[in-house]
Amino acid sequence: MIMRIKQISVSGLFGIFDHTIPLNMDDRITVIHGPNGFGKTAMLRILNGFFNSRYSELRTIPFSKFCVKFDNSSYIEIIKNTDYSETIENNIVFNFSQPNLDILIFSLEQIKVRPDTVDFPLSVLDNCIPGLDRIGPKTWLYNPTEELLSLEEVLERFNNLLPLNLKSQEEPDWLGKLKSNIHVRLIESQRLLNFVPNRRSKSDNRISSMLSTVSAYSYELAKLMQDKFKEYGTISQSLDRTFPMRVVKQQSSPDLTEEELRNQLNELEETRSRLIEVGLLDQDEDSEFQIQPQDIDESTKNALSVYVEDVEKKLNVFTEIATKINLLKIIINNKFSYKEIDFSKEKGFIFTTLSNSSLSDSKTLSPTDLSSGEQHELVLLYELLFKVQPNSLVLIDEPELSLHVGWQVQFLKDLQEITKLADLDILLATHSPDIIQDRWDLTVELKGPGK
Known part of the structure; x- marks a missing residue:
């Protein structure tokens, strides 16, 4: 079941601020405003960090407790131990509370990795992870967010891009289920560069792995449109193959007037024109739209009613996009x-x-x-x-x-x-x-x- 977040709150943000933000459940848009430095961006990053398992965000942003309340009266607390001495293994704990049920608890372990235990040269990280620059023996700058990351943070955040399968801490089923019910996406202020892995050559300068986001999205939209057009073609072939049989099986004319059929044909023509206008159909993609409304008579009613249903099914492929x-x-x-x-x-x-x-x-x-x-x-x-x-x-x-x-x-x-x-x-x-x-x-x- 999909849940919705109804409120977020934070205590001890930067050691100073306590904020509570109720979300507008009906209008579906909530605007946080306030002076710079009060934690607007930090709260978004904490929320995104939890639901998308970017736990380094939770470790690097100073706060003592972050709470997310849901519309089914359950809530999750992220409690952070601010004592970072080496004797404390777990400095972040998740508590999930549900009505009439026991509290579920998960302690997030700090990843501890020494450079001498990694079985590949650390220089490989720069080539595997677009936007990452090594600026010290154990420090990297992640350019998209301008964050300084330790080796542990790099391995935790970019585990899926690395040439090893670093075993992450196994999370309990309840935590995975909670995250699967809540979809969160952060659109950051820096959004004009899209970092993509460079697969061509190790000798290529890494600047070639930075692609403008508008270019990346332009290619992506073209692919989405092509996929929909292929789906349209597949459905068309299937319907066209069985069209004669379905016309013959339709024993009597459907209970449609000539005027209703004319209106349906006109609507299909308008839909086709709109699809041409947004580039999903080509201008010459009209060979099957040659029947004119004035051609309708009693003898063609059966065929036209099946035809109208078929074309609607074909064009419906494009409705959402x-x-x-x-x-x-x-x-x-x-x-x-x-x-x-x-x-x-x-x-x-x-x-x-x-x-x-x-x-x-x-x-x-x-x-x-x-x-x-x-x-x-x-x-x-x-x-x-x-x-x-x-x-x-x-x-x-x-x-x-x-x-x-x-x-x-x-x-x-x-x-x-x-x-x-x-x-x-x-x-x-x-x-x-x-x-x-x-x-x-x-x-x-x-x-x-x-x-």
């Missing part, structure tokens, strides 16, 4: 000045410049030709629409980054459209009143000690 692409297109084209976004199965995003003088002056742009603000907006919208599974809690850190005031003003309204379509809860951290506008009812202010 087409709706998301269309919303992305509307939002982007309303915001980007003198640029227009289109889509294709081959390239994903296609941008063209808009000229007031003539269409011949328009120019095709690469996604990387967009300004940093435009790239931030495109990446954020794409992640919300295409990268996050339904019923997730999405954490957004500083969405105002690189967005001019006009876009910030529109941001919450765009977010409301996306949450309805993608079925998401949003928790965002900002210090921009332009983001909030008149929706202070959605906000929770972080205050200083004793306030």
Whole structure:
């Protein structure tokens, strides 16, 4: 059963702050605001660190207790022992409380690994883990988050990328089940570089393993569109093969009037046009749409009713992705000045410049030709629409980054459209009143000690 988070709270954050944040369960958008340094980003990182097993986040951010309450009256406490002396093995404990049941407890062990016990050269870490730079004998800089990581933290966080199977601490079933019921995704403020492993050659400079996120997402969307088109083709072949048999089996004309059939055919034509507009169908993909509404008579009713059902099944393959692409297109084209976004199965995003003088002056742009603000907006919208599974809690850190005031003003309204379509809860951290506008009812202010 999918649970929802209804409140998060922290005690002793940075040794100073105690915060409680109730989430807006009906509006599904909660905005944390407050001065810099009060812990907005830290709270998002702790929440994301727990549910996505990035436990180094829990170890590096100073706090004493973090509590997550769910909509079924259960809650999880992350209790941190601030005494880091070597005599204390377990400095983080998870307590899971459910109504009328015993408390479930799990102690998180500190990974202890000595360099002389690792059976590969430590220099391999730089090649295996994109964005990681070794800056000391036992210290690495992780560029995407600008974190300094110890060897233990590197091995814990990037275990799946390493050339060894470092046995992680086995977690209890109840903890795995809890995490599987709560989907959390963090969209960080630094989101324009997508770090991908370089598989070509060890001699390649590692800068080649850094791909702009807009380029990566453009390729990814093209692949999603191609996969849907293949699915469409498979269903079409199956239905076309059995079409004559199903027409013959339909003994009598269905209880449909000619006007109803005409309306259905017109609706299918409109759907096909919308799919062409968002790049999911080609312009010449209309060989099966040649029957005109005026051709309907009693003798063709049987065949047309089966035909209409078949085409609906074929086009339904595209319903979800087409709706998301269309919303992305509307939002982007309303915001980007003198640029227009289109889509294709081959390239994903296609941008063209808009000229007031003539269409011949328009120019095709690469996604990387967009300004940093435009790239931030495109990446954020794409992640919300295409990268996050339904019923997730999405954490957004500083969405105002690189967005001019006009876009910030529109941001919450765009977010409301996306949450309805993608079925998401949003928790965002900002210090921009332009983001909030008149929706202070959605906000929770972080205050200083004793306030």
